[in-house]
Amino acid sequence: MxxxxxxxxxxxxxxxxxxxxxxxxxxxxxxxxxxxxxxxxxxxxxxxxxxxxxxxxxxxxxxxxxxxxxxxxxxxxxxxxxxxxxxxxxxxxxxxxxxxxxxxxxLAAAAEGAQGVLSVGAITGALSGFLGRELAPFLQQHPQLRVEVVEDSHHALLAGLAARTLDMVLVREPAVVASGMRFVPLLEDKVVAVAGPTHPLQRKRVLHANQMLGQRWVLAPLSTQMHEAFERLFEACEQLPQHSPLITRSLPMLLEYLRTTDAVALTPLSVVQPFVQAGWLQVLALQFPSTLAAIGLLVPETPEKHGVDLLTEYLADRSQ
Structure with missing residues (x-):
């Protein structure tokens, strides 16, 4: 045997x-x-x-x-x-x-009366440009739900959705949508140049790349979309502008640095729009028609939780 x-x-x-x-x-x-x-x-x-x-x-x-x-x-x-x-x-x-x-x-949320808990992942632009202002009224309409919001990079959020640790994610539209998923566009976006509210160039009605050579630029890290946009902006110029000592993708760091120096930076409009509206930053009139992939919801075609459909329908309606 x-x-x-x-x-x-x-x-x-x-x-x-x-x-x-x-x-x-x-x-x-x-x-x-x-x-x-x-x-x-x-x-x-x-x-x-x-x-x-x-x-x-x-x-x-x-x-x-x-x-x-x-x-x-x-x-x-x-x-x-x-x-x-x-x-x-x-x-x-x-x-x-x-x-x-x-x-x-x-279980703790259920003991407090909640009928569902959603884990929602989002990139910074989705939080600043859309979800941050829309989530509060949604929760007022659906007080039985609890929503956990996680901010992370595009790739980390896709991994979380695939592993089912996230129920839905707000990201830029992927080139290929994975089988079993669907993408719901919510927000168009573009690259803008921003500076502090008292920057001298904020009075200019039109700016071109060669007029920006004398500015101090805060750079995004290598291999990011904003760094690639920076290189494209000046590829036709014979020289590159000077750089500030700061390289960052941190929004709080960028916001404070631009407010307290004369530096400028390229960023998605979705990321800084609330701060522009509040008067903390200014969008410069730089002629740079660089668009970005739309921000939207990536959700399972057949979600396991009813709350996913509720939030998807609400955000889709609010994006119209």
Whole structure:
């Protein structure tokens, strides 16, 4: 008869056996402790965070290592460091614990009377140019819903939508919409040059690239759309303008810097429109017909939550 010990099972059998063992014997506190030890580099400090003694935390870690049959940490003079296999496990564990946190938040919201929780991701332009002003009236109409808003980069939001940690995202229209998704355009956008409210050039009715050579420019990081737009703006000029010491894509940093210096910057209009309307920034009359992909909603064709359809229909109506 063929042996059925774990060491002689095919890989799929070993995985199933280990999964069953983990489900039967692992405690969530052990997994939380493992992540904290990796983050803090110390069993003692991790134990303090979860309210355990160092000896009980050490025992819990040893039990986990025996269960998986592999060392998860290497000891050294200043503490511990994760082994290679532990480093590979950490993103999965963080995702799992994050999902558990989401479950707790959803249950807490339900206990307070909420009938649904939406996780909405958005790029900065979508927040400043559209969602920031439209979400409050939507929630007034639908007080039974709770909405968690996450700001992140385009690629990170698409990953979150694919992993279902986000229910819907507001991003620029992708070149190809993934199967099972649909894109709902909401906001047209363009590149503009902005400066502080007292900048001398704000009185000019027309500006061309060669008139901007003497300005100090705040640059966006390399490989960003705004950096590419900056290079296109001056590609026909024989020289490039001077740069300010600042390179940033942080909106708060850019806003404060432009308000307190004579620098200028290229940015999507959607990102700065509220600050222009408030008089904190000025859009310069630079002749630069550079458009950007529309900002809109990327949502599943058959969403799992009813609130996704409610918010999609509301935002689509408000964009008209």
């Amino acid at each position: 063929q042996s059925t010990t774990t060491s002689h099972l095919p890989n799929s059998g070993r995985s199933s056996a280990l999964l069953n063992r983990l489900l039967a014997r692992t405690r969530l506190r052990q997994l939380q402790l493992l992540v904290l030890i990796a983050d803090l580099g110390s069993i003692q400090r991790a134990a303090e965070v979860v309210g355990q003694t160092q000896s009980s935390a050490t025992k819990a870690l040893s039990e986990l290592e025996r269960m998986v049959g592999l060392p998860l940490f290497e000891r050294h003079a200043r503490g511990v460091r994760p082994t290679l296999i532990c480093r590979d496990l950490l993103p999965l564990l963080r995702s799992m614990l994050g999902s558990l946190t989401g479950c707790a938040e959803m």
